[in-house]
Amino acid sequence: MTDNAQPGRVGYRDIANDLRRQIDAGSLPPGSRIPGENDLMSQYGVEQPTARRALDVLKNEGLIAAKRGSGTFVREFKPIRRVSPDRLQANTSWGSGKPIWNTDVGTRPRTEGVTVEVELPPAAVAEVLRLDDGARVVVRRRRYVVDDKPVQLATSYYPEALVAGSAIAEINTGDGGAYARLKELGHGPTRFREELRARMPRDTERELLGLAQGTPVILIVRTAFTADDQPVEVNEMVLDSAAYVLEYKFTTED
Incomplete structure (x- = not known):
């Protein structure tokens, strides 16, 4: 999806699903920085509300967490x-x-x-x-x-x-x-x-x-x-x- 994103055709769930697959596959390992809203807007050709909702989906699933002043990162799980x-x-x-x-x-x-x-x-x-x-x-x-x-x-x-x-x-x-x-x-x-x-x-x-x-x-x-x-x-x-x-x-x- 990241190579074929077209403006107006990518929804927030598509972005969330794509990032989730990267997290599950290990290409975005624990502790790694998640692209910010501006990066997602450019990468997927979407508006800011769509990028924000995509990140909110993963935050609500507990997969990523925002660190004030640093960005958003994949949560580290040391059980x-x-x-x-x-x-x-x-x-x-x-x-x-x-x-x-x-x-x-x-x-x-x-x-x-x-x-x-x-x-x-x-x-x-x-x-x-x-x-x-x-x-x-x-x-x-x-x-x-x-x-x-x-x-x-x-x-x-x-x-x-x-x-x-x-x-x-x-x-x-x-x-x-x-x-x-x-x-x-x-x-x-x-x-x-x-x-x-x-x-x-x-x-x-x-x-x-x-x-x-x-x-x-x-x-x-x-x-x-x-x-x-x-x-x-x-x-x-x-x-x-x-x-x-x-x-x-x-x-x-x-």
Whole structure:
């Protein structure tokens, strides 16, 4: 198409499709600069609104991102591989005093903006935790940063009656994190359930994660249960979908 473009005959979707093919083929590799509006106008023989709409299509697909004062570039994808259920195994992760992040990135990410509050839980959380009316929860909120890039927001809810006075109600939960502290309290988790869905981010999530235009998030809600099936934590995680590959391992054995 680039050699045969004729004025008035090329639409914005044609341009977007052509650039997408170049990205997929590797002729426009990650980090490479995308032609600007003026270049596209000249190359394809189109007006500025058509060139702009073509770039907007690729931005909304999360394939390219604009850098203020520098231009528009193909997004670089260096994924964090989130491996389940390996990351929750007590003998190799939190049970041995290590953060569960070691399974994902090999190092502890920087944790920012940690807050701990005692609140009334959202109705859905209260239902999952099987709380009585009026029962409160300890809420831990934080943001995780890897290589100076925010990649995840997390909000954890614990029954106040279960964790009051423990390190879970402090900013620093200590080695092994909250699951190790739950074990010390006699409520160590032995089973987890994770529910996943994708959606577009809320404005605050987009700002806190520094998301490019058109980037969806992955919402993971994890519930931790004890051996006697008592729910002890609900953790709502919002992940930058461009930063993650989710890997799950299964066997055919019971």
